[in-house]
Amino acid sequence: MKKIICAGLLSASTICQAEVAVIVHPSNSNNMDATGITHLFLGKAKAFPDGSTAIPINQPESSSSSAEFMDKVLNKSASQLKAYWSKLLFTGQGTPPKEVNSDADVLKLVAENPNTIGYIDANNVTANVKVAAKF
Structure with missing residues (x-):
């Protein structure tokens, strides 16, 4: 019985893990790796x-795409990222990326501007953007 429950929990946790796609404008020919991103x-x-x-485009920390991106790419929790940007803002050394509300907003901005880079749930990728990497 314990084996069945554990197998069920393992498969449920796998389903919760969404794949994140880092997207750029279709004209962007740059090769991007995790470090560059x-x-x-x-x-x-x-x-x-x-x-x-x-121009990086971020999503609210409450979005599932953002949580996956922070975990898989930035290797930071929401509170670590908030502290990181607070320090840079306070010392005048940087500003956080522009934030939009959803995958749809990221898709729209990236499709319209060749200089933008963003991330969305891989299931939401359209032909209007190019996938630079998946995590």
Whole structure:
């Protein structure tokens, strides 16, 4: 009986883990890895590898896409990320990425602007954007 319950819990936790897609404009030909993406979203880099300006788009910490992105890509909890940006803001060393409300908002902005980069639930990707990486 314990084995059945454990197997059920394991499969339920796998279902809860959504895959996050980091998306860019279709014209963006930059190759992005986790480190480069992390640097953009933490303000440590302000440009794509080709030198063009990068504008990261964030989602509210309450969104499931944001929680997955923070965990899988940034390796930070919501409170760690909040503390990180508070310190940078206070010292004048950086500003957090622009925040929008949903995957749909990220899709719209990224599809319209070649300099943006954002993340959404991989199930919501459309032909209007290019997937730079999945986590």
